[in-house]
Amino acid sequence: MxxxxxxxxxxxxxxxxxxxxxxxxxxxxxxxxxxxxxxxxxxxxxxxxxxxxxxxxxxxxxxxxxxxxxxxxxxxxxxxxxxxxxxxxxxxxxxxxxxxxAGLWPDDPLDRAQARAISCEMVGGFSSMRNQLACHLFGRVPGFVPSAETQADIDRVIELWSACLERSGGPFLFGRFTIADAMYFPVLTRLRTYDIPLAATVADYARALNNLPAVQKLLDVAQYEPRTKIYDDYLRALGGDPDAALPG
Structure with missing residues (x-):
């Protein structure tokens, strides 16, 4: 190798x-x-x-x-x-x-194309959500209210997650874990960090993704990663705590 x-x-x-x-x-x-x-x-x-x-x-x-x-x-x-x-x-x-x-793309050609499409949508879209809901694995901001533009991005994410899960039956977007799930995991962390309620249609998906061994390993590793002052200060400016969800 x-x-x-x-x-x-x-x-x-x-x-x-x-x-x-x-x-x-x-x-x-x-x-x-x-x-x-x-x-x-x-x-x-x-x-x-x-x-x-x-x-x-x-x-x-x-x-x-x-x-x-x-x-x-x-x-x-x-x-x-x-x-x-x-x-x-x-x-x-x-x-x-x-x-x-590892089967990181779906086997079915149509599913594979859809998985690539929503992965590309993640790369090129959701700018308001990315800017306002800065990614922070261990921070929490209770009661945060997103802007209308950010809420529209969130609604689109929930829409595409729900459609994929209805088609595949879960537990992940295309049945098993794929690159599409890796691309959207940071969105799930953002929703959790900023106390954004999850629609019932995606609650089981959120649990499955959070319990994935690779995600659990990421959380174990990330707690020892360097801090970046600007991101911690941003959460504090919003009334949040950058260490609220640190293990232990």
Whole structure:
């Protein structure tokens, strides 16, 4: 097997890092995880609009990001015998092909196309939800009320989850765990963090995903990952606690 190294931002917060980490872990891959920290992400930002606004924060220079292992300035990156694969969905695709026994895409061609479609929708959509409901595995913000735009994103997620579960019968979106579930796990964490009620149609799905061994392992690992001040401060600004759900 090739040598695999996944370079990520802190798994406490980085939804894009969580997704391929879950796929690789569920597939049983042996891989090293390297967590990098971007110094400029530690700076304070303006939370007055109810979102994390980084427009006034000088970004970590591209050359510095590349020195940390990035290809085009972003993370995660999977190195396969030192050959880099960037973009979370591309890493998941590689994992599905390298570990076919894991069944990371549905067997049925139509289901497989639908799983890819909703995975791509996650990559390209839901910008309001991503901005307002910043990902934070262990934080909790009781009684948070999302904006109308964010609520519309949430409604769309629940709609597509419900449709997939009705078609497949569960417990996951396409019966067994697939890349589609890995792509949407960070959405589930966001809903939990910000105290967003779950529709009854997806409650069993949420339990199944939370109880997945790869997810439980992620929670075990993430509690020791580096903190990023801006994300903890954002939750505090909303009246939340960034450590509310830490194990123990």
């Amino acid at each position: 090739p040598d695999l190294k996944l370079t990520v931002l802190s798994l406490r917060y980085s939804s894009w890092s969580m997704r391929p980490w879950l796929a690789l872990t569920h597939a049983g891959a042996t891989f090293a995880t390297e967590t990098v920290e971007l110094a400029h992400m530690q700076q304070q930002a303006d939370f007055s609009a109810g979102t994390i606004d980084l427009t006034d924060v000088e970004p970590t220079p591209l050359a510095d990001r590349r020195a940390l292992g990035s290809v085009h300035g972003l993370f995660p990156v999977l190195r396969v015998d030192e050959v880099p694969i960037h973009e979370s969905l591309a890493i998941c695709e590689y994992t599905a092909e390298a570990f076919p026994a």
